[in-house]
Amino acid sequence: xxxxxxxxxxxxxxxxxxxxxxxxxxxxxxxxxxxxxxxxxxxxxxxxxxxxxxxxxxxxxxxxxxxxxxxxxxxxxxxxxxxxxxxxxxxxxxxxxxxxxxxxxxxxxxxxxxxxxxxxxxxxxxxxxxxxxxxxxxxxxxxxxxxxxxxxxxxxxxxxxxxxxxxxxxxxxxxxxxxxxxxxxxxxxxxxxxxxxxxxxxxxxxxxxxxxxxxxxxxxxxxxxxxxxxxxxxxxxxxxxxxxxxxxxxxxxxxxxxxxxxxxxxxxxxxxxxxxxxxxxxxxxxxxxxxxxx
Amino acid sequence: xxxxxxxxxxxxxxxxxxxxxxxxxxxxxxxxxxxxxxxxxxxxxxxxxxxxxxxxxxxxxxxxxxxxxxxxxxxxxxxxxxxxxxxxxxxxxxxxxxxxxxxxxxxxxxxxxxxxxxxxxxxxxxxxxxxxxxxxxxxxxxxxxxxxxxxxxxxxxxxxxxxxxxxxxxxxxxxxxxxxxxxxxxxxxxxxxxxxxxxxxxxxxxxxxxxxxxxxxxxxxxxxxxxxxxxxxxxxxxxxxxxxxxxxxxxxxxxxxxxxxxxxxxxxxxxxxxxxxxxxxxxxxxxxxxxxxxxxxxxxxxxxxxxxxxxxxxxxxxxxxxxxxxxxxxxxxxxxxxxxxxxxxxxxxxxxxxxxxxxxxxxxxxxxxxxxxxxxxxxxxx
Numbered sequence: 287x288x289x290x291x292x293x294x295x296x297x298x299x300x301x302x303x304x305x306x307x308x309x310x311x312x313x314x315x316x317x318x319x320x321x322x323x324x325x326x327x328x329x330x331x332x333x334x335x336x337x338x339x340x341x342x343x344x345x346x347x348x349x350x351x352x353x354x355x356x357x358x359x360x361x362x363x364x365x366x367x368x369x370x371x372x373x374x375x376x377x378x379x380x381x382x383x384x385x386x387x388x389x390x391x392x393x394x395x396x397x398x399x400x401x402x403x404x405x406x407x408x409x410x411x412x413x414x415x416x417x418x419x420x421x422x423x424x425x426x427x428x429x430x431x432x433x434x435x436x437x438x439x440x441x442x443x444x445x446x447x448x449x450x451x452x453x454x455x456x457x458x459x460x461x462x463x464x465x466x467x468x469x470x471x472x473x474x475x476x477x478x479x480x481x482x483x484x485x486x487x488x489x490x491x492x493x494x495x496x497x498x499x500x501x502x503x504x505x506x507x508x509x510x511x512x513x514x515x516x517x518x519x520x521x522x523x524x525x526x527x528x529x530x531x532x533x534x535x536x537x538x539x540x541x542x543x544x545x546x547x548x549x550x551x552x553x554x555x556x557x558x559x560x561x562x563x564x565x566x567x568x569x570x571x572x573x574x575x576x577x578x579x580x
Numbered sequence: 581x582x583x584x585x586x587x588x589x590x591x592x593x594x595x596x597x598x599x600x601x602x603x604x605x606x607x608x609x610x611x612x613x614x615x616x617x618x619x620x621x622x623x624x625x626x627x628x629x630x631x632x633x634x635x636x637x638x639x640x641x642x643x644x645x646x647x648x649x650x651x652x653x654x655x656x657x658x659x660x661x662x663x664x665x666x667x668x669x670x671x672x673x674x675x676x677x678x679x680x681x682x683x684x685x686x687x688x689x690x691x692x693x694x695x696x697x698x699x700x701x702x703x704x705x706x707x708x709x710x711x712x713x714x715x716x717x718x719x720x721x722x723x724x725x726x727x728x729x730x731x732x733x734x735x736x737x738x739x740x741x742x743x744x745x746x747x748x749x750x751x752x753x754x755x756x757x758x759x760x761x762x763x764x765x766x767x768x769x770x771x772x773x774x775x776x777x778x779x780x781x782x783x784x785x786x787x788x789x790x791x792x793x794x795x796x797x798x799x800x801x802x803x804x805x806x807x808x809x810x811x812x813x814x815x816x817x818x819x820x821x822x823x824x825x826x827x828x829x830x831x832x833x834x835x836x837x838x839x840x841x842x843x844x845x846x847x848x849x850x851x852x853x854x855x856x857x858x859x860x861x862x863x864x865x866x867x868x869x870x871x872x873x874x875x876x877x878x879x880x881x882x883x884x885x886x887x888x889x890x891x892x893x894x895x896x897x898x899x900x901x902x903x904x905x906x907x908x909x910x911x912x913x914x915x916x917x918x919x920x921x922x923x924x925x926x927x928x929x930x931x932x933x934x935x936x937x938x939x940x941x942x943x944x945x946x947x948x949x950x951x952x953x954x955x956x957x958x959x960x961x962x
Binding site for chain 2: 405422
């Protein structure tokens with residue numbers, strides 16, 4: 287029993303990281319239908335800036351976190367202004383390509399500033415891992431799960447209860463119709479990039495004490511986070527969280543009961559099977575997907 | 581054209597021609613390093629080391645009055661690029677010898693070309709296949725210790741302390757694969773049984789599952805074989821699980837950075853480390869002490885970071901080649917013969933080298949010290 291629990295907790299730890307990254311994909315997707323493949327870099331920037339402010343400059347925890355989130359938001363803003371807005375032909379595939387280019391440039395800049403070493407800082411709360419029926423779970427994992435839940439609630443309220451959030455969703459479904467009703471589409475796109483960059487930074491700040499952070503962790507985070515998002519249904523906050531945890535737990539159970547060498551393969555195969563039966567993801571609706579441009 | 585620019589053109593022309601007359605044609609040594617890409621953590625300190633050594637040797641008047649030029653090519657951690665770089669160094673730059681490549685895969689890729697072109701190469705990668713079988717590796721040497729030597733050092737330590745059942749956990753990269761192979765290969769010789777054989781990916785974030793399996797398989801010790809963040813995460817997980825059995829790391833553990841990152845979780849971790857890492861703990865009489873001290877402090881003063889054992893591999897290769905050129909001149913055949921026959925009892929950063937026609941690495945398990953982390957610092961186990 288304690289062994290199974292331990293595998294489960296390990297899966298929760300891994301899954302919490304994926305879920306948090308997956309959330310970031312949804313914001314830009316909800317506002318623009320763009321899949322931002324530089325999302326992983328936002329996470330890395332958040333984690334590394336947090337290290338810079340809290341460990342290198344010795345600023346207090348909350349101020350460091352706030353600064354890291356704001357700076358990453360600024361980078362999201364610059365990304366939108368400099369690479370997405372100037373594009374004349376608003377072709378989705380083209381813009382997704384641009385986000386790949388941005389991720390490569392950001393990685394280069396990060397390597398230039400932080401070098402190739404991994405970084406970390408202390409978990410939010412010090413202390414031994416918690417023992418539940420003979421299995422251990424790190425305190426930081428609980429923090430990540432808590433922060434993720436808070437983010438989902440905030441995102442749900444924003445997209446469903448505020449005018450701004452609803453306007454953003456409208457832009458993704460049909461930008462022309464949104465513009466006719468008086469929504470400033472350009473501004474919505476900009477806000478979505480800033481928000482998703484900030485969400486990435488929150489993820490980075492929360493997961494760095496578990497995973498460590500180095501300049502080239504972004505693509506792996508993006509891939510796993512993206513898997514989580516499409517498994518749960520793109521655009522659905524709770525979907526990507528459930529997707530993240532499912533992938534994490536699958537990986538851990540495969541490593542535990544089959545073999546650790548096969549964990550990535552088995553997790554991905556099960557994901558493909560789920561998508562085969564539910565192409566829009568567990569919580570996604572096929573009608574909505576058909577209505578969208580991408 | 582303005583008169584002033586005319587003067588500049590004439591002056592620079594004079595400068596180029598006259599300086600060309602004065603300087604001797606330098607001795608050219610080539611280097612193929614993974615400066616960017618996945619193995620950049622190897623190539624970076626190696627490049628820095630070569631630049632530093634070249635400056636030092638030229639400042640001191642070069643080799644017998646002739647300056648040394650190191651032509652460094654970035655292989656981008658890619659086999660194809662490494663092969664192209666080797667071709668360029670051989671055909672265009674006409675180098676006397678080549679240092680590198682940084683990884684085993686790239687080294688294996690350039691061996692056929694270098695062998696055909698008949699010039700000595702000292703690889704900075706550890707794979708045993710680089711120098712074995714030695715009959716097919718006439719021109720090829722390597723400066724890092726064998727993976728099997730690190731494994732032998734670990735197994736010797738375990739046996740001495742009465743542990744025979746181990747669980748191994750290895751990263752799924754070239755480094756982990758060759759380590760895993762060596763760990764399995766050496767079990768017979770030392771009477772060790774591997775009770776669990778676990779793997780993980782280079783960017784994995786939690787290895788608790790694998791460690792739990794190892795513990796339940798009845799292992800008396802865990803051996804982790806990886807470089808990069810993985811070894812720190814394994815250490816943290818090992819600590820938080822309170823496993824009650826010792827954790828041993830590979831020779832890739834030898835960076836203070838790892839202790840910093842793992843914090844108090846690193847206490848008690850044991851690893852076979854190159855003496856470069858613990859030079860300040862060696863006795864004054866140790867033959868490697870003075871050179872390790874000089875190299876470490878020079879490197880830290882110039883690059884504000886530790887050279888690590890990887891920089892040391894480039895150091896040893898460079899020193900062997902320049903010593904050979906100094907003694908026998910810039911002749912490829914003679915340089916090769918010198919390295920094979922005259923590098924005996926030769927202290928380098930990686931250990932005390934004893935090259936011979938049957939061993940083109942020249943290091944064994946005595947190149948390592950078993951080191952434990954104690955109070956955030958290294959301590960040599962006697």
